[in-house]
Amino acid sequence: MTLDPDHALFVAIVDAGSIAAAGRAHGLSPAAVSKRLARLEARLGARLVERTTRRLHPTAAGAQLHADLTHILAALAAAEARVGGAAAVPSGRLRVAAPTSFGRLHIAPHLGGFLGHHPAIAFELLLSDAYVDLAAERIDCAIRITDRVPPGLTARRLATNRRVVCASPVYLAAAGVPTTPDDLARHRLLAADGQLPWRLLTPGRRALIEGASAVRTNSSEVVRELALGGVGVALRSLWDVGEPLRDGRLVRVLPAWEGPHDLGILAIHGPQPSAAVTAFVDHLATRLHAASWEALDFTTGEAQHCNN
Structure with a gap:
């Protein structure tokens, strides 16, 4: 052509x-x-x-x-x-899509530093929990939590995505503490549309948790707020609930079990990214590499202590 x-x-x-x-x-x-x-x-x-x-x-x-x-x-x-012997200077429009909560917590705080280094970039951030088609929406780079890269595109893994079962101490004090995955059938589950059933793993075993969310919502942020408010039990990513787990507003339930580790936090873009896309992905990768959520210590604050 x-x-x-x-x-x-x-x-x-x-x-x-x-x-x-x-x-x-x-x-x-x-x-x-x-x-x-x-x-x-x-x-x-x-x-x-x-x-x-x-x-x-x-x-x-x-x-x-x-x-x-x-x-x-x-x-x-x-x-x-x-x-011409000139290095490509990051400039022009850069349109990025990301999940709502992740974008608010882990992209927006880093934009000031990024734009300070690259003032010629006109940055646009689209936050949505819905699937975004890069071509149709004219997206230069999409941050997704997934294990799949669409055909014709390429991806860079920015961080892992550990998911744990958690609830507030108030909820567990009232409803009791699940000790096996089967116990979750007697509890109020919280999940955004499309996030149930849950697959949970522990060494040598797996469990499928089916059911309906106690509150129907299309927002993962709402699910986190419902869990914090004592409405039920949620399966959440550590990047989303790390702080509440650290300060005790949430505690882990079934601490030996986690969601599968197949999902990663990926930056997805075309096979020939612009200088602006490359600069943004490099910047975000550096910040997420230093993120603290994977190093959380759960030796204390587990759900077993909620009845004390």
Whole structure:
């Protein structure tokens, strides 16, 4: 495929979400941009964008083409910088998606230092517990807690994701302390939509905890607050409940059992990341490597002590 000016213009259209905005960036009228978009669609034999009353969205074919072209343009820019002997300076728009609670607790606090070092980056942070399609949402980098990398993308593992069963001392004093996974069937479970059933592991054994959440919610942050409020028992990541476990507002239940260790905290992006993406991932990896949640000491404060 030969890269021509229509390719770069198409990328600008999708990035801006508007034909008029792309035209302004390229010094073209909206009519000229529309004509060139139609010419590209005709040449490829596929509709690339859908127009709504509010903004423009790529079709499935358009999203794939946008992702491919973005990688090609980034590679070309990097190649030119190398030939010119200039290092790529992180700059331009950087759109990052992350889970709500993780973004608030472990990304937002580090943005000041990152932007202080890279003032030419226009940073956008999208927080959502829903699955975010990188191409459709024009996301440059997604932070996900997962064990899967979508086809055509690449990932860097930033940290592990230990998950433990926990509850507040107030809840356990009233409802009793589970001593086996089977005991959880008699307790109020707390989980966001899609987070049940739970799989729990201990050396040589595994358990499947089924049931429904005592409160239905699509928010993991709400689940943590419900656990802190004494509503029930939750399976939570240590990055999420490390502080409440450390100060005693929550205690571990079934301390010999944990969620599987297959999930990791990943930074997912295209195979040819921009200088801005690389700088952000490097910055976050350094901060998360020093995170304290994996070093928590649970030799005290376990649920067995709640009845004392």
